[in-house]
Amino acid sequence: MRKIIIILVQLLYAYGLFSQDVTLTVDAPAFVAVGEQFRLSWTVNSRSGEFEAPEIKDFYVLSGPQTSFSQSTQIINGKVTSTISNTYTYYLQSNKEGKFTIPPAKYRVKNEDYLSESVEIEVVREDQAVSRQDDTQGGGAGGQSVSASDLYVRLLVNKREVYLGEHLVASLKIYSRVNISGIQEVKYPDFQSFLKEDLETPPLRALERENVNGSIYGTGILQRFLLYPQRTGTISIDPASLTVLLQQKSRSNDPFFGDFFSTFATVPKMIATLPLEIKVKPLPEGAPEGFDGAVGNFSVRSELSADTVSVNNALTYRMILQGKGNLKLMAAPDLNLPPDIEIYEPKVNSDLSISASGTSGSRVFEYVLIPRYHGEFTIPPINFSYFDPSSGQYRTLRTEEQKFTALQGDEGEEGTRVYGGVSKENVRFLGRDIRYIKTGKTIFRSGKKILLKSNPFLYSYPGILLLFFILIVLRREQIKRNSDIARVRNRKAAGLAARRLKLAAECLKNSDTEGFYSELLKALWGYLSDKYNIPLSELNIEAVKSILDKNKPDSDTVADLHEVISKCEYSKYSPDSDISTADEIYRKAEKIIKDIENK
Amino acid sequence: MKRLILMIGGLLIFLLSLTAQETKERNLLYEKALKEYQDNNFPEALEIFERLIASGFSSYKLYYNAGNAAFKAGDIPSAILNYEKALLLKPLDEDVRYNLVIAGTYTIDRLEVIPEIFFVRWFKIFSLLLHINVWASISLLCFALSLIMLTVFLFSARYKLKKMSFTTAIILFFISLLSFTLALTNKSLTLNNNEAIVFEPVVTGTSSPGTGGNELFVIHEGTKVEIQDKLGEWYEIKLSDGSVGWVPANFVKKIIP
Numbered sequence: 111m112r113k114i115i116i117i118l119v120q121l122l123y124a125y126g127l128f129s130q131d132v133t134l135t136v137d138a139p140a141f142v143a144v145g146e147q148f149r150l151s152w153t154v155n156s157r158s159g160e161f162e163a164p165e166i167k168d169f170y171v172l173s174g175p176q177t178s179f180s181q182s183t184q185i186i187n188g189k190v191t192s193t194i195s196n197t198y199t200y201y202l203q204s205n206k207e208g209k210f211t212i213p214p215a216k217y218r219v220k221n222e223d224y225l226s227e228s229v230e231i232e233v234v235r236e237d238q239a240v241s242r243q244d245d246t247q248g249g250g251a252g253g254q255s256v257s258a259s260d261l262y263v264r265l266l267v268n269k270r271e272v273y274l275g276e277h278l279v280a281s282l283k284i285y286s287r288v289n290i291s292g293i294q295e296v297k298y299p300d301f302q303s304f305l306k307e308d309l310e311t312p313p314l315r316a317l318e319r320e321n322v323n324g325s326i327y328g329t330g331i332l333q334r335f336l337l338y339p340q341r342t343g344t345i346s347i348d349p350a351s352l353t354v355l356l357q358q359k360s361r362s363n364d365p366f367f368g369d370f371f372s373t374f375a376t377v378p379k380m381i382a383t384l385p386l387e388i389k390v391k392p393l394p395e396g397a398p399e400g401f402d403g404a405v406g407n408f409s410v411r412s413e414l415s416a417d418t419v420s421v422n423n424a425l426t427y428r429m430i431l432q433g434k435g436n437l438k439l440m441a442a443p444d445l446n447l448p449p450d451i452e453i454y455e456p457k458v459n460s461d462l463s464i465s466a467s468g469t470s471g472s473r474v475f476e477y478v479l480i481p482r483y484h485g486e487f488t489i490p491p492i493n494f495s496y497f498d499p500s501s502g503q504y505r506t507l508r509t510e511e512q513k514f515t516a517l518q519g520d521e522g523e524e525g526t527r528v529y530g531g532v533s534k535e536n537v538r539f540l541g542r543d544i545r546y547i548k549t550g551k552t553i554f555r556s557g558k559k560i561l562l563k564s565n566p567f568l569y570s571y572p573g574i575l576l577l578f579f580i581l582i583v584l585r586r587e588q589i590k591r592n593s594d595i596a597r598v599r600n601r602k603a604a605g606l607a608a609r610r611l612k613l614a615a616e617c618l619k620n621s622d623t624e625g626f627y628s629e630l631l632k633a634l635w636g637y638l639s640d641k642y643n644i645p646l647s648e649l650n651i652e653a654v655k656s657i658l659d660k661n662k663p664d665s666d667t668v669a670d671l672h673e674v675i676s677k678c679e680y681s682k683y684s685p686d687s688d689i690s691t692a693d694e695i696y697r698k699a700e701k702i703i704k705d706i707e708n709k
Numbered sequence: 710m711k712r713l714i715l716m717i718g719g720l721l722i723f724l725l726s727l728t729a730q731e732t733k734e735r736n737l738l739y740e741k742a743l744k745e746y747q748d749n750n751f752p753e754a755l756e757i758f759e760r761l762i763a764s765g766f767s768s769y770k771l772y773y774n775a776g777n778a779a780f781k782a783g784d785i786p787s788a789i790l791n792y793e794k795a796l797l798l799k800p801l802d803e804d805v806r807y808n809l810v811i812a813g814t815y816t817i818d819r820l821e822v823i824p825e826i827f828f829v830r831w832f833k834i835f836s837l838l839l840h841i842n843v844w845a846s847i848s849l850l851c852f853a854l855s856l857i858m859l860t861v862f863l864f865s866a867r868y869k870l871k872k873m874s875f876t877t878a879i880i881l882f883f884i885s886l887l888s889f890t891l892a893l894t895n896k897s898l899t900l901n902n903n904e905a906i907v908f909e910p911v912v913t914g915t916s917s918p919g920t921g922g923n924e925l926f927v928i929h930e931g932t933k934v935e936i937q938d939k940l941g942e943w944y945e946i947k948l949s950d951g952s953v954g955w956v957p958a959n960f961v962k963k964i965i966p
Contacts, residue, residue: 448927483817484910485911487911543811544780544807544812545777545807546777549743549747552739552770552771554768554771555768556765556766560842560896560900561841561842561845561846562841562842562896567845567849574852574856575856577856578856578860582863585863585864
């Protein structure tokens with residue numbers, strides 16, 4: 111029973127292995143010295159295939175292939191993971207100086223070939239022409255001291271001169287030609303005036319071999335940093351220090367067994383980097399408007415979720431900033447939108463990865479827009495300016511202009527309108543409508559002739575006024591003329607009266623009393639009429655009296671006049687009037703005229 | 710000579726019949742528009758009304774009905790424009806005023822209207838009660854009569870007649886002056902009217918003509934503005950709350966074009 115279970119489990123494993131991807135990796139040192147023996151191994155995570163090694167021409171194969179197999183099974187929280195590693199190892203010796211390539215190895219599983227990568231090995235002629243093992247052995251035999259050229263640590267930067275805001279990569283790297291058993295108390299510099307990001311660095315397990323000025327060193331990067339300078343000028347980085355545990359063979363040599371039982375002692379040694387100076391250049395003059403300190407290399411674009419939306423419905427506007435540089439510091443730009451679009455605080459999504467080439471990725475600013483009124487709306491382009499350190503120039507990018515149409519919603523939606531900013535209380539006329547049209551005929555007026563504008567109209571005012579003045583002038587002339595006539599009549603009144611009196615006198619001579627009186631009256635009335643310019647029709651004794659009273663003659667004259675006139679009128683129609691009274695009246699009339707004239 | 714008279718006579722008859730024909734056609738068109746409105750074909754009715762207005766003839770009923778058709782067709786700015794035109798011809802018509810208020814509730818902008826002093830408003834309304842030509846005629850007639858009365862005063866010798874004619878002359882002269890002022894007011898309200906209605910859904914007023922100015926305010930369709938100045942294709946407008954800004958000329962329509 112138990113056996114069956116084990117078989118089943120193994121079968122399951124086998125199944126699991128088949129389903130796994132087959133990977134073939136190669137492991138070889140990058141640098142070897144001439145005559146050095148080294149190991150070349152291929153590892154595959156499968157057992158069921160056939161391994162075929164490439165032809166190794168440039169090296170002398172000391173032994174191999176040696177195969178080793180290991181399998182490990184892990185059960186973590188009930189999850190079973192199993193790893194298999196099948197290793198084929200060759201021991202080689204380099205004979206010639208130069209760069210050699212070992213072609214890929216092949217691993218065949220069920221007619222399918224998996225290839226490893228080819229590997230390049232550089233063979234150098236070392237000055238001391240000693241292998242590492244020899245060196246340590248010799249060092250161990252020689253003494254405790256390890257020279258500064260055998261073990262040192264460096265803070266390496268990829269740039270010594272950067273612009274403000276431009277990134278640089280600093281890596282703490284250890285170089286060693288001696289055996290190291292461990293590293294302790296690493297004290298990193300505090301990188302003042304820099305914004306520091308730790309780059310993910312794989313933990314240092316084994317030192318890589320590297321050719322440094324013709325010597326082979328074991329090197330390893332302890333930590334890498336991404337640095338953004340925060341101020342201009344020369345910034346010095348304090349040294350980093352660490353303690354290295356060296357493996358040193360004790361001095362006492364066993365006389366019998368030689369090196370075989372030699373004891374090793376672990377010796378701590380403190381080493382430090384040299385101080386480093388970084389020159390931070392200020393950004394050049396002439397930054398474009400809206401420059402916000404972005405340094406790097408970017409691209410920008412904009413997106414709109416829809417180009418047609420009904421009023422009060424939301425749509426999303428995205429501004430996408432992509433590239434390398436100090437993206438993390440970028441603030442959301444202002445959208446210059448008409449107030450009829452309600453806009454909410456942008457949501458910022460950053461998808462950034464930090465690598466030796468700086469921060470890269472994208473930063474998305476997502477705006478939610480709600481048009482509150484129908485119409486055509488334009489989201490104007492956003493200008494984004496940045497400084498490109500590789501060309502040393504400012505660049506300005508523009509997003510595309512986005513347009514959208516807000517459609518008028520249906521009646522129900524209109525009712526829920528909320529206007530921001532320019533809102534006004536919606537006066538609700540429920541059940542009210544405009545009044546009906548006015549039916550029936552109408553008179554069309556062509557509004558072309560405007561009296562007020564026409565010259566004849568405007569000239570008619572002064573025309574009428576002129577006419578009026580002409581009339582006045584004419585009237586004046588007439589009055590003047592009339593007054594002249596009166597004057598003449600006045601002047602000639604006495605003469606006319608005298609002539610009439612003469613006529614009356616002749617009548618008296620002929621004993622025509624009736625004619626006498628009528629002539630006398632005519633003479634008197636005519637005289638008075640002419641003298642005072644009163645029309646005969648309006649003349650009577652009262653009028654004459656009032657005029658004479660005004661002129662203030664002697665009271666006798668008025669009394670006489672009254673007497674004469676009344677006597678004349680009485681005698682005129684009475685046949686028995688005598689001549690003597692007529693004579694007296696005649697004289698009296700003469701006297702009256704004379705009195706008035708002399709006054 | 711005879712032929713000349715005949716020709717002139719014929720021409721006169723022809724012209725008269727032509728105008729008669731035009732009047733008839735116009736009336737027919739107007740009736741057709743009314744019919745369309747009654748059949749709830751508002752856009753068609755509006756189209757005919759606008760054609761009639763464009764032909765240069767005016768009538769307050771035509772404007773009122775065109776306003777109604779525009780309102781029913783959903784064109785609020787056109788409705789307001791036509792009601793305003795109707796109100797200039799008949800300022801006291803209650804229906805026009807009522808519909809203008811209703812149409813006004815469909816506009817977006819609420820602006821503080823600085824009210825005119827009551828007698829100025831009354832004077833303006835009074836000036837609109839009669840046509841400008843009527844006011845002008847009254848003014849001229851009263852002026853002439855006033856001078857005639859003055860002449861009578863100067864010529865007559867009788868005291869009573871003199872007194873009466875002088876008083877009448879003074880009164881007539883003042884009537885003439887008043888109606889001339891009313892004619893001028895009417896002219897400023899109708900012919901020199903510089904008010905306009907916003908026709909674009911959203912208009913941004915800027916501090917200077919052209920696209921370079923700062924944005925000052927946003928107004929919406931149907932709002933009444935006063936045009937103060939014109940520069941190229943831009944109007945300087947004044948809102949009823951006193952704000953002044955520039956807008957593209959084709960975004961607004963003048964009440965009196």
